[in-house]
Structures are given as C-alpha cells and as structure tokens.
Amino acid sequence: MTTIDYERLYINGAWTAPESAKRIAVHSPTTEGLIGSVPEGTERDIDNAVAAARRAFDDPTGWAAWAPARRGEVLEQFAAALEARGAETARRVTIQNGMPIWLAMNFEAGFPAMLVRYYAGLVAAGLEERRQGMLGKQSLVLREPIGVVAAIVPWNVPQAITFLKLAPALAAGCTIVLKPAPETVLDAFLMAEAALEAGLPPGVINVVPAGREVGAYLVEHPGIDKVSFTGSSAAGRSIARTCGDLLRPVTLELGGKSAAIVLDDTDLSDLMESFFASTLLNNGQICWLGTRVLAPRSKYNTIVDTIAGLASSLQIGDPLDESTQIGPLVSQRQRDRVESYIEKGKSDGGRLVVGGGRPSDRDKGWFVEPTIFADVDRNATIAQEEIFGPVLAVIPYEDDDDAIAIANNTDYGLGGSVWTSDPERGAAFARRIRSGTVGVNGYVNDPVSPFGGIKSSGLGRELGPEGLSAFQTFKTIYLDEPNS
Template identity: 70%
Template sequence: MTIDYTGLYINGDWTPSSGSNVIDVISPTTEQQIGSVPEATQSDVDDAVEAARAAFDGPDGWGSWAPSRRAEVLGRFADELESRAEETSSRVSSQNGMPIQLARQFEGGFPPVLLRYFGDMAAKQEDEIRPGMLGGSTLVTRSPIGVVGAITPWNVPQAITFLKLAPALAAGCTVVLKPSPETVLDAFLMAEAAIAAGMPAGVLNIVPGGRELGAYLVSHPGIDKVSFTGSTAAGKSIARTCGEMLRPVTLELGGKSAAVVLDDADLAANIESFFAATLLNNGQICWLGTRVLAPRSRYAETVDTITDLAKGLKIGDPLSDDTQIGPLVSSRQRDRVEGYIEKGKGDGGRITTGGARPGSMDTGWFVEPTVFADVQTGHTIAQEEIFGPVLAVIPYDDEAEAVKIANHSDYGLGGSIWTADPDRGAQFARRIASGTVGINGYVNDPTAPFGGIKNSGIGRELGPEGLASYQQLKSIYLDVR
C-alpha cells in the first residue's frame, strides 16, 4: 500500500495544486514507489506566500501574538508530533535510507524538543533598556522578521526543518516550507500534526518541488527572509539573489570536516562515538568528519581500527532495528559516491575495506562502508564532499601539520578531536577553522549555535542565536535632550 496525498497544505487546509504534476516517492531499499504528493507550482507558491502574509499581518496576526500564546500552540504541535513520532521515523527511513534507530532520535525525537525549547525561550524574552553614553537610555525591542521561505534537504528532513520552523514560529514569523522532493511524506505528516494542534491558518504552508520552485520562492517579493540547508552551489546562487534584494538569509551548506586523532587517543574505546561522528546516516550528513587525520607514528594502527569498524557495520534494510548502514537516497547519489571511489583509487588511495556494492543485496542503492588509506590532502576525496559512507585517512607528523591539513579545506562546518586529554583537545579545537568541533564525539546541542564558515555557509541555527536570526532589532531612544 502506498501513501498518497491529493492536496497541498496551504492556508491551514488541504488545497488542490494548480498543476497536474505529481512527485512519486521511491524507496531506496526496494526501488519501488511508496507514495506520492502533488508537485507545487509557482501559482501555489504565490498562494502560500499570500496566506503566510495574511497570517502574519492580519488583525490577530501571528506576529502580534504574545510569545507565551504562541508557545502554547507550539507545545500542542510538539505533542502531536510526538504522537506521530514512530510513523514519522518510518516514513523518513523508507524515503532516504536512514537507519530506523537513528530516525527515531533525529526525526521523531528532535523536532518536539526544539519546539518547546524555542517556544519557552521566546516566552521568557523581554525588551532591554540600555543606559546611554550621552545622558539618555535606549529601549531595544525585538520583533519577528515576517514571512520566511525555508528550503530543506532530504538527508535529515524533519530535524533540519525544525532548525528553521521552531525558532521562526516562536519568534512570530510565518513560514512557506519547500521540502526536498525525495522526502515529502514526512512533511505532509507534519502538516497533519499542525492541523491537529490548531495551528492558525497560513502560519505554516508546505509547497514541495524541485530546484526551480525553490529559486522562485527565494526570489518571491513577499518573502522577508530565506533559510536554506543544502549544497554549496545552490547556497551561492541563493546568496546572490538575496544580496541583490538585500534580503536576510541563513545558509547551512556543505562540509568536509576533519576528525583529528591525536597521538594519545584510544580510538577503540570510543569507537561508537567515532562511528557517529564519521559514518552516521550512511555518510549522508554535512558535518561528518570524513577526513580522518592520524599521527604517522600510529597511522597503521589507526587505519586498522577504522577498517575493522567499517567491516563490522551491519548493512541492510533501514527499517530493521539492527541496521547501521542503509541504502543511499537515490541511484543518482549512489552513482556519485561510486564516482568518488574511482577518483580515490585513481589518485593513489588504497582501499582497506569496501569500495563496492554489497553482494548480498539484490535491490537497493547500497554502497559498502569504504575506507581509503594513503590519502594525501590534495586528493579529490580529501577535498570534495562525497555524501556517502567513504572515509579518507590522512597521515600527519605533528600537531602543527595536523592543524594545517585540517584547515586546508574550502569548508568549515564540523570536526572532531580524539584524545585522552579533553583539555588538550579543547585547545587544539580552538585552532581549527570551523563553526563547530566536538571532543571525543560530536553532538548538535539545541543550546549551542550551529553553522559553518567559508563554503559551509552564513549564519547560525540553534541556541539564542537561532531565535535572533528571525527577529529584527529596534532601538527606541528615551530621555533624549
């Protein structure tokens, strides 16, 4: 049985699309269709933006509500999402190959946490009075930016969606969301939760489609801010459009992060955390440390440890509880990863495990977890984002060289340091050019700003900074003489 929708979620209800095209959702495991939704048109985007504007500006507009009142709605939204958490997790795994145990954490569990966190933060936020230097004082107020155009990817669709939705809605913004066509069934289930929670009409609207529709949303004159997660190439195009329009934009883009193993590290004792920081979600997460830097004095040992890890991972149906590596999201993505494996071999890298499709899988877009040794920092697989279960292990002589190699990248999103001395790791992390770095692991905590530098993006999500990115500041000068 397939999951099929006949309408788009616009202005608080299911609305027929103005076009006739349909997005067919294909399982990366069975290669069979598992559902469908209408593909939105530019006219549908116009309707969604108009609904979002009316919901924001109306007589009882969402932007004018007391933050505590908005928090109550977000709390109900969180409750409804929790009641659908298992179905959400199953839909995501079925669409993109994410192992179900991970989907339960990221896709089922994280969104309600973010809704409550940002709703509570906004409800407690107060205006600020600052004493002036010239004799008076200033009242600093915060107000919602307005209508947000949010564009999300397929790899962690619900968690990334709520990196945007939770702070935007808590701040008082209304949202037009364009999910990736690969993962739309979870977005429509989220719409069902919004309806059940009593979300006011027009506050959230969902218009699935491809790149062209995303470009139309970004350039729409009714949008006040854009928030995008995706490729660096697409992010640069969005940045150009927003720059021309002087439109605020948050960009969370690609990564090629370094996992730096220091000479005192006990990698085997932290192997589960190392897996989560390097190969999680079949290698399809932008902050993963896919460049592993190992001291030359312990290089062979480190390669062996990582190779044993990759060899021991359970490959299989993402809906099975014991699966650690599922299929890649699409045949095109598998072709891309296999192309990089060939480039790695052509540059002189040595495959210690993997490098092929698992022989035990008759269907599905699977690639074995692959480890390359003897990789140099100039090799293609050490510089370009692969977005699959492929690790490149690069040797270094001393800490100075490790820092140089780690920072020799166009990206700067994530990273991790592996050491027996956390203080040493923290000091080393300060020298890494990246927006985020973990010590003996990597976790995006809701309280901490997340985002990248260089080709990894602009702006921050999560933490108070995530809420602030959807607010405008106004200074009201008091006691002026």
Template identity: 55%
Template sequence: MRQHDTLFIGGEWVAPAGTGTIDVISPHTEELVGRVPDGTPEDMERAIAAARQAFDHGPWPRLSFAERAEVLGRLAAIYNERQAEMAQLITEEMGSPITFSNLAQAPQPLGMLQYYAELGKTFVQEEQRPGLFGPITVRREPVGVVAAVVPWNVPQFVTMTKLAPALLAGCTIVLKPAPETPLDAYLLAEWAVEAGLPAGVLNIVAAGRETGEHLISHPGVDKVAFTGSTAAGRRIAAICGEQLKRVSLELGGKSAAIILDDADLASSMGMLAIASLMNNGQACVAQTRILASQSRYDEVVEAVAGMVNSQPVGDPADPSTGIGPLVAKRQQDRVEAYIKIGMEEGAKVVTGGLDRPYDRGWYVSPTVFAGVTNDMRIAREEIFGPVLAVIPYDDEADAIRIANDSDYGLAGTVWTADTEHGMDVARQVRTGTYGVNCFMLESNAPFGGYKASGIGRELGPEGLSGYLEYKTIARLG
C-alpha cells in the same frame, strides 16, 4: 502507499494548480511508497500570499513570545506522542536506518521544539537601556515571511532548525521540502493544525528547483533559510544579495577527525562510527577525513576499517542495520564515481570499493581509503556517502593545519585521552561545531559553519536572533 492529492496552504488542504506529481521511491526496494503534488510557481504564489496575509494582518506576529511558546509546546506534546511514527516514515522515504531515525531523525526535532517553547516563556520583546538624552527601548520584532528550503537527508531536523525559532519569533513560513522526502512534512502539517497554529502561519509546497527559485526570489519573502549544497547556497546568496533580502545558509562540509597518539582506539571507534557514518554517510557534519599520525597510521587504518566492517549493511527498517541505502540512484552513482576517483588518484581501498552489496536498492559498499593526501579530491570534496579517507600527519601542528586546509568549516572532532588538551586543539580548528571524544548537536547551542559551510547560525538563542529585527526607539520626556 501514501497518497496525497493536496497542498497545505492557508491552513487548508487545497488542490494544486498543476497536474504534475512527485513519486517517492524506497531506496531499499526501489518501489513506489508515496506520491504528492509537484508544486508550481502558481502554488507558491498562493502559499506566499497566505503567509503574507497571516503576517501582515493575522494574530500570530502580534501575540507575545509566551503565547506563541504555548502553541509550540502543544506541537511538541503531539510530536512527543507520535515521534516513532515520524521516525518510521523518514526511514521509509529516504533509507535512514531505523536506529538513527529513532535516535536523531525524530527526537532531535522534538528537542528543538521543546527548547524554543521553553525559551519563549521568558524571552523579553522589549529591553530598556539608558540613553544620553533619555531612555532607549530596544525592541525585537519578527523578520516577516520566511522561505524555508530544506534537503532530504535529515528533513525534519533541518525543518525544525528553521521552523521552531521562526515560529517563536512571530514569523510566517512557506516550507519547501525536497522532492525526495515530502511525506514527513505532510505529517508535520497535520500536527500543526492539531496544535492550533493559525491559518497561513505554516504553508507547505513540495516542489523542484524551478519552483523553489520562484519562492526564493519572490519579493513577498523577507528571509530565506536554506540548507543544502554549497553550489545551491551560492546561487541563493546571489539572489538574496541582489534583493538585500535576509538569508541564512547551512551548507556542506568535509570535516576532520583528529586522532591523537594518546587516543584509545577501541573506545573511540564506537563514537566515531556515529560521527563518520551517521545516516549512511549522508550528513553535512560527517567526519569523513580521519587524521592519524605517521607513528600510528597503520594501526588507525586497521581500526577504522574494522569499525566500518562492523556496521551491518542492509534493510534500513531492520534495527540491526548500521548502514542502509543512499537516497537515490543519482546519489549511488555519485558516491561510486568518487570511489573510482579515489582509486585513480592513487589512494588504496582498504575495505569496500565498487562491488555493490545488493543487486536491488541504492546501496554502495562502505569504503575506507588509505594513503590519502589532503590535496586529493576525495579529501577535499563532499562525497555524501559512507566513504572515509585516512590522512597521515607528522605532528599535532600538522594535524591542525590539515584540518583547517579545507574550503569548508562545519564540524570536526579530536580524540584523545586528555580532554583538556583536546579543548586546546578544538580552539585552533576553524569550524562551527566541534567535539572532544564525541560529536553532537545541542538545541541550546549555535550550529553553523565557517567559510563555504555557510552564513549565520541556527539553534540556541543565536538561532532565534536570525528571525528577529532589532528596533531602537529613543524618546525625550
């Protein structure tokens, strides 16, 4: 078991103010695998004070972009050497299949560090522009102290979408990991110290909702960067709006995969398995609405069911596993409740259902529904598990209409033999990230959502902009 008795505040491992602890339970065995202190508001006060001191008086915001990029590069080098360790730890604490952890949970955060380390080498802090009466200087300055609040499903990925650009910008950070997955953040803190990150630039306090709200609403925090549910995002947006505090929100999704009639189903299903079922279906970008034409509907249903059934369900540490357990008992109950709702709404279970594959562990049966209409709850609400709904459409225009008929707009895909035509479809779907015959996120391109999927963009130079204030300086003579 991984036991931590301290919090990472001000560059040191310090005793918590309270005596409460957070137990980390294996979703596969239901056994204790780790324990960390449960942070209190008093702990958050210390963390914010340390971040404030480091920003207001420390060297970090006063370094050049290139100097900060050098530290990010050292952190990336450490991450690169030990990414297998990070992948294994995330699989242990939240049940992500080790193949996905090795593919995405560790390598993608590493890629973000490498990207921003490289960007910082040439990023210009001050730009000169001609003005009406004299030269204008446009200066980019760090926004200040950042509260980074991250979820449990891809903990390092989401952490790094905030940490890497914030660090390059010159911000200081208080990171609040989710109670389900605090262990990976401790490992990251060790690497940050080894990389030479100055004291107080990164502070980590794992805690629950009450302490998290204390962090978000604290006047010493200049920006909140949050990833999580849309409901929580609305609450955070209200707090930040009242305080006129900068905020970025990456929230939920209910993404649609449009399968056009010319798509090769055999080749599409392999990539769709990743797009729809990644991380046991616990991904905000998961393509959980599968849109198929009336003329090929039965064929697509059969292909999707076959794809789901081809994914072995089992121990997430086993490299042959395609789908592992859900993160917690409450998540298992939530997903099974949605399966029941789908049945009650009149959708047909093609494969899966309410029979659990194992007696131990928080597993659900990967499920495919047919006969789904887009007004059903299983087609409109984010389930966050391996549950797919196959929805018929009349023609391409109808498919695009259905894809856009959602409160969300985070991701999406189109599957076709004609990639240029696929691009035409992509331009008509109101969503932040889209794929033609694939789905992927790139470190150098913006990621975020339309509508209830959030506010702002992460990754790419756009992600860095979210941690900068822009100052205009005019002068005469």
C-alpha cells in the same frame, strides 16, 4: 506495501487543491519500489502559499502580534501533536531516505518537539530590553519577528533540519512557506497534519514540495522577508547572490568536509561507538561528518586497521531493521555520485582498504559498502570534496602543527572532531581548527549552542539563542526619559 498518497497541498491552514496535475513520486531506496506520491508545487502554488503567509503575518491581530505566552500555548499543542506522530515520522523518513530506523527515532521522532518547546521558552523570557544611554537618556530595544520566511530543507535529515528553521521562526512570530526536498515529502505532510491538529492559525505554516526551479522562484519572491536554506554549497551560492541583490536576510547551512583528528595519545578502539557516530552516521549522509580522518604517522597503520575493522563490522541492510547500521543511499543518482568518487580515489592513488563496492547479498536498493581509503594525499579529490556517502579518507600527518594545517586546508568549515585521551589537550586543539563547530571525543549538535559554518559551509547560525535571533529584527526606541 500500500502507498502513502496525498492529493492536496497544505496552504492557508487547509488541504488545498494544487494548481497543476503534476506529482512527485517517492521510491524506496531499499526496494526501489513506489512508496508514495504528493502534488508537485508550481509557481502559482508558491504565490498562493506566500500570499497566505503574508496575510497571516500582516494581520494586526494575528500570529506575529500575539503575546509570546499565547503563541507558546499553541506551540505546546504542536509539540504534542508532533510527538504523537513521532514513530510514524521516523518510519516515513527511513523508507524515503534509508536512514536506519534507530537513528530516525532519535533524530526525527523527538528532536522537532524538543526544539519547538526550547524556542517557545526562549521567547517567553522577554523581547524587550531597556538600556541606560551614554548621552543621558534611555533606549528601548525590541526584538520583532522578521516576517515571512522561505524555509528550504534537504532530504538527509528532513524533519530535524525543518525544525532548525520552523521552531525559532514560529516562536519569534514569523510565518513560513516550507519547501521540502522531493525525495522526502511524506514526512513533511505528516508534519502539516500535526500543525492542523494543533490549531496553528491559517497561513502560519504552508508546505509546497517542488524542485529546484520552483525553489528558486520562492527565494526571489517579493512576498518573502527572509530565506533559510540547508543544502549544497553550489545552491547556497546561487541563493546568496539572489538575496544579496534583494538585500534579503539569509541563513545558509551548506556542505562540509570535516576533519576527525586522531591524536597520538589515543587508543581509538576504546571510542568506536562515538567515532562511528561522528564519521559514518546516517550512511555518511550528514554534512558535518568527519570524512577526513587525520592520523599521526607514528600510529598510522594501527589507526587504519582500527577504522577498517569498524567499517568491516558494520551491519548493512534494511533500514527498518533495528540492527542495521548502514542502510542504502537516498537515490540511484546519489549512489552513482558516491561510486564515482570511489573510482576517483583509486585513480588518484588512494589505497582501498575496505569496501568500495555494493553488498553482494543485495540485488535491490541503492547500497554502497562502508569504504576506507588509506595513504590519501591531503590535496586529493576525495580529501577535498564532499562525497555524502560512507567513504572515509585517512590522511597521515607529521606533528600537531601539521595536523592543524591539514584540517584547515579546506574550502569548508562546518564540523570537526579531535580524538584524545586528554580532554584539555583536545579542547586546546579544537580552538585552533577553523570551523564553526568542533567536538572532542565525539560530536553532538546540542540545541542550546549555535551551529553553522564558515567559508563554503555557509552563513549565519542555527540552534541556540543565535538561531532565534536569525528570525528577529531589532528596533530601537530612543525614549524621552532620563537615565534612572
């Protein structure tokens, strides 16, 4: 196939020559062949990008100073430009990280534009509030943009996660330096093309792909006012330490080891489509997936058999084929990681029910079969550590209280789900789970509601009005006016 190659970085509203000749090569997880390349950003490129974002933010007549309606007009043009590139964005994501194309068309093609419009509408609702004081006078509370944002995103759902950050930040009036993951850079440059076409002012969005060391340099850069990071808990802790020392605001959306609790009143076979989407979606490469399945002992064998049947029925193949349900993992390194956890699951006494190997009919690509372990101890490694692949650990529980205890026995707290024939019982159960989000008979990140985790799953929230507030700072003016 023809490779997709870019020779310049997107900085200050233009395609700009990089400061070095180093490049990032992107390989297909399906064929292992080269599919594209882009310049690899350096610290000097970060300096240039931050300087451009700083100028754009500090300009007294610039983006941050524009009325919300004026910003909204440009953001609508941006949303339209993203939509026009939706199919190509989905294709690029699929050929880079193995996401099945039908899923990419849902997550990556349409979600960014939806978020841009949602947050532009929220900001248009107003940025000022008058409050009647308790001491006789009024206060004026203002919401102002927080400043220059460093946005660092992972490879698993790259454009949707990018716009968890860009959409509210842009609507608030912030300017941005985006560092996409090296594995998924071709979609980020397509997004930059949309920004240029839409007429976003120079410096408002800057795109510099790079590795971890340059990412760390961006986090600590003196020109940055806020960091928004999605990635591993280990990297998040390092970023938190840096931002703590700098007293720099930070949002961290990190790892997960969520519990999918199947209650004793459930016929799981009636919920297979939703269960798949909540546990094995995107080849298991989503942080909120319920990879610990908790099943009551009274129905344990039946539930294990049902889940095993699901895993055995999934079609593994080329992610560009619309019938594919499980594609390859993003890289050889990621496949090695997942396979090491499968071996650990075996050595720790888990019973391998389905999968555990590579598809026999594929001699190329970084594929791993959907893998189900039964009889997993609640404290086993595969029950406690994030694997990030199509591997489920089915853990037995005795009663409702035991299920809650197992669900909450984790360093993480990002997602989770409850499966039941009684939605009211499911909602009551969900209230007892220590997690930032929980679904009942399914799991969907709705743009209007806050998403994020507790414990090792992160700090702060994205989506909903709370996601906008993360890119705003509050100013109070104590007015010389009596209460009305």
